[in-house]
Amino acid sequence: MRRGRCMPLLALAAACGLMPTVAAGAPQKESDVLPPAIPNVVEDAWRAALPCVVKLYGGAIGSAHGYGTGVIVSSAGQIVTIDSVMLDARNLRAVLHDGRTFHAEVIRRDADRELALLRIESHDLPLLEPETSASLEIADGVIAAGNCFKVAEGEEPVTVMYGVLAARTALDLRRRAQPLAYGGEVLVLDAITSNPGMAGGPVLDLTGRWVGIVAGIAEAESTGTRLNYALPIEEVRAFLGRGGTSEEAAARGASGNAPAASASGADRGPAAAGPRGARPDTGLRLFNLGYRDVAAFVDRVVPGSPAQRAGIRPDDLIIAVDGKRVATISDYERIAADWRNGQTVRLTLKRGDEVLTVEMIVEPPR
């Protein structure tokens, strides 16, 4: 097995001129093996997946782009995509590869993985089966596709990009000022996928298997650079209920909002233990506009997080921490940056007309 796997790397090294003498034992003259034309492997791998990719159009709220990409995962009209405010639009539309347009509704969301499941009223649709990303190795070629920049409309095929898997790692990522909820392993791609509308697009290997899903736009915590990355397909399988079949997914969808946190813990697979372990995460998400320093309103509380246990709710306004006045989000972030795991902090909140104080134990994310 090891030996077989090292072939492409060998080939790579040779192609780069690092190993010019290896081919001395080559049995054939180069002219004998010259391909008549260089085949188009991308097209072959991509053709089957194309009908399963849909363009999504929703609400352009704030700085969010009002469009994205989804993948059909059941012939009965279920579509997986990356969760975003775009999906909150009243008129969320899904455009199939043949140009047919459907109204789509969100049936389930996973705040941790930023995945969402949509449904359209249709049947007999072509679907993409989530496979495994385990066989994908560093430097393997990958194909990413999606509705980036709304370049394609109606029945026009979406954008296709080629790259290689650059790394599998957990990343410290943030979106504007907020750290991302997802702390597991991601596929870092050497292809510029981090573009508006591309999130939710499938990542395929060169045999056409679905191995990942292009994630939302995010920057590296330390450098501020945008990263081109995808969630490994195992996250999609876990989100859909492991098997990822339509029946199971439908069952979960029908049962209402499955608790996202419980699904994410055990099913994380190889990605579960990231280096983010030591980093405190209170699960508190503030209403951050990104470009303006505003008052520290709570936008969201991650289920099962220290903030939830402390009883903090969305729409609370943080006015002080440990007696120190908090006027804006940046005040809060400056204070929170010094918190250590195990530390107990006192937050003064304004909720409606009342002012209350809660205690929160700072912990690493679970």
Place this chain on the structure above:
Amino acid sequence: MYASRMIRPVWLAACGAAWTVVPTTAVGADDADVAAALARVRAVERVRVECIQRVVPSVVCIFPRGSRAGGGSGVIIDPQGYGLTNFHVVRPFAGSRLGEGGLPDGRRYPLHVLGLDPTGDVAMFRLEADQPFIYAPLGESSRLRVGDWTLAMGNPFLLAEDYQPTVTSGIVSGLHRYQKGTGRALVYTDCIQVDTSINPGNSGGPLFDLRGELVGINGRISVEERGRVNVGLGYAISIDQIRRFLPALRAGLTVRHGTLNCTVRERRGVAGEVLVDQILADGAAQRAGLRLGDRIVRYNGTPILSGNQLLNLVGAYPGGWPVTVVYERDGRQTEVRLRLDDVPLPEQAAAAEAAPARRARRNPFRPNAAANRRAARRALERYRRSVGRADALTEVVAVRYVGQRRSLLQPDAPAQPLDLADERPAAETATQDASDAAQRERMIRWQLLAEGGERAFKVVGGDEVAGRVAVVLEDAPEGAPACRVAFDDAAGTLLQLELDAAGPGGEPVRFEYDDWRRAGLLRMPYRRRMYAGDRLVFEDEFRNIRPRTRGLP
């Protein structure tokens, strides 16, 4: 970095039928397999490197004259130095029409701006030098498929101090893209989308396939949020579109794109229903009989499924181009043939064209009369060369060929053998006497053959004749019907000759030629059809075409 992006898929590809099993089941690979795979990788890599080495000398770094500020890229497409770039690259010096082009030999050459296509963002230039240039052959962008490898070359960020272009590679991400004009960006119809890295300065540079054929001109990128740099979406104008404008661009004309002069809408939620929404009075669509609400079914043989697709197909053709449209009304389909109207020039260009006469010298969009004459001479020169050697002039004088002559006035009269004595050089023929269309036709052909570059034919642009891109020349000699001559732009062969009002009822007469045969030193039309108006009057073959050896009586 570059090598690693490129090599891996190529290696897989090179493994041919066995490649699909490689990622997981190459367990049985022995040394011979590895060596064979390596050899394939080398072979594929050699294809690519040789391809790059072959075409790099044709890539031009374009600058304003005497300056290294600004500029872009371009590519030479024929040995005489004619080349293509973007309109927006030469716009800063479109007034003087003079710039400079740096080639990878390290030298800068004077660059003359010829034809402009402000709508399609294309411009033609010519570099000046005594020796022939290395040029890039034109490919066919219609043969591209999504996933095909492409190479972009040019001078991004003006890095090339020595004019050695930057080479980047990537795949075709999408085809037949329609990019709206926004802000300063021009409309791109039917363009090629690539994930090949395209950056500021790449504008006007070539997009090659791995055969080293020119398939597009890079001109535009999608940008948002991250500044004006590559984000993985580049757009190239397809060479198939540019090819249709080449004759007029060579002639130094400001070309117009085509329009149906109607708008369309898609029936919401119903895929593939494109309906005529608004229609301009007396526009091409109305003249052809289209009405509001008609469904456009096919355009030039292509089924129409979306509005973008129709815009792509219409906008990629010059005004005046003949097209067929199939429309459906009340369940009945009708096919009409029409010629596209000219689309108005972009605002800036139109304003310049409408400028008062005293500013005409500075008007960059004025048809270039000198370039016009040059192009006319060039087309004729090429035609002459296609008939034989460089000294074809003397050879042609000695040609005897036996065709048939038939009078339009008496179509039923028996055909007369064509007599060489009729075919005097133009100077000896009284044009007033040439009332007989057939005789007039021969005379013009004679002029083309014998008098070549001397006639002041005017290049009026391009046209499609029998599926080929043709350069169209016009002449209106005093006292004789005006004539239009169409040559194949690539091969230089005579395709069509039209004479105005030369038919018996004063209708135009048209001769069409096909079946070109080589006869001795000459390539001659083998078959000829003659139309009076739209009516086929006769069809004949030139059976005995042979050059006469000089010195015979």
